[in-house]
Amino acid sequence: MKIIEFPPRSALTIRYLNAGRSVGQFYEDQLPIHVAKVDRLPEGMSALVVTADLQGRELFEEAPQGSIRLLGEALPQRLVREVFPALSINATGRVGVLLAGDFYTVPALDRRGGDGDVTRVWHAFAEQFDWVAGVPGNHDTFGPTPKSRPRFPERMQFLDGDAVEVEGLRIAGLGGIIGNINRPHRRNQLDYLATLEGLLKPPPDIVLMHEGPDGPARGQRGLSQAREILLASKASLVIRGHAHWDQPFVEYPCGLQILNVDARVVILTASVS
Numbered sequence: 001m002k003i004i005e006f007p008p009r010s011a012l013t014i015r016y017l018n019a020g021r022s023v024g025q026f027y028e029d030q031l032p033i034h035v036a037k038v039d040r041l042p043e044g045m046s047a048l049v050v051t052a053d054l055q056g057r058e059l060f061e062e063a064p065q066g067s068i069r070l071l072g073e074a075l076p077q078r079l080v081r082e083v084f085p086a087l088s089i090n091a092t093g094r095v096g097v098l099l100a101g102d103f104y105t106v107p108a109l110d111r112r113g114g115d116g117d118v119t120r121v122w123h124a125f126a127e128q129f130d131w132v133a134g135v136p137g138n139h140d141t142f143g144p145t146p147k148s149r150p151r152f153p154e155r156m157q158f159l160d161g162d163a164v165e166v167e168g169l170r171i172a173g174l175g176g177i178i179g180n181i182n183r184p185h186r187r188n189q190l191d192y193l194a195t196l197e198g199l200l201k202p203p204p205d206i207v208l209m210h211e212g213p214d215g216p217a218r219g220q221r222g223l224s225q226a227r228e229i230l231l232a233s234k235a236s237l238v239i240r241g242h243a244h245w246d247q248p249f250v251e252y253p254c255g256l257q258i259l260n261v262d263a264r265v266v267i268l269t270a271s272v273s
């Protein structure tokens with residue numbers, strides 16, 4: 001799969017609450033929604049929704065019964081009811097979702113970071129769309145213990161060092177970050193890079209990562225070692241989160257494309273010839 005058109009500006013935005021650094025310092029922010037064209041989608045698919053790092057919560061006035069939900073929990077229904085119609089996206093076919101990690105924000109919105117259970121976010125996307133595949137972020141937990149691996153139904157594919165085929169797309173996933181292995185969703189550098197190399201054989205259609213490669217020409221933060229491994233492989237499309245890029249898309253002369261969806265949503269639709 002290749003992106004053939006990525007407009008420089010978002011198509012629209014959604015308002016949400018972003019965390020401040022102390023009590024009462026949260027603020028209203030804008031989540032950009034982009035629409036990009038790819039050369040192909042599996043037959044019968046209308047779109048692929050891709051996002052990561054939705055570390056905020058919905059507005060108070062939009063919250064049911066006064067309890068503000070995680071942004072990623074509230075977003076899927078809004079995509080279906082508001083965003084797809086506003087952007088004239090035909091959703092009569094199947095729609096898949098790729099989640100690149102980090103969907104938790106503390107309820108009080110009084111500090112950045114914090115770890116918490118994001119199971120409801122995954123289920124919210126699965127309730128609105130046909131299937132979900134994703135990787136964990138370093139702030140995500142699932143279930144009773146910080147290192148619990150979720151038990152999702154078949155159409156919700158949790159990936160972390162493994163690959164799956166969905167709708168004819170081979171999707172390889174590597175979650176978490178390089179860091180202290182005693183903390184959830186962290187690997188040492190050697191393990192992380194070796195796992196990435198293993199995922200590229202055979203080359204997947206999509207490499208889904210939380211932390212991921214850098215883009216040094218534009219000062220886009222990331223792992224230079226991951227970029228070197230990917231450039232040496234036959235990987236075509238890498239989707240990542242974790243570190244925000246003002247310019248979210250980069251393409252190398254060899255054909256490798258990197259799409260950073262940190263704090264944004266990208267809706268991939270097929271080009272009509």
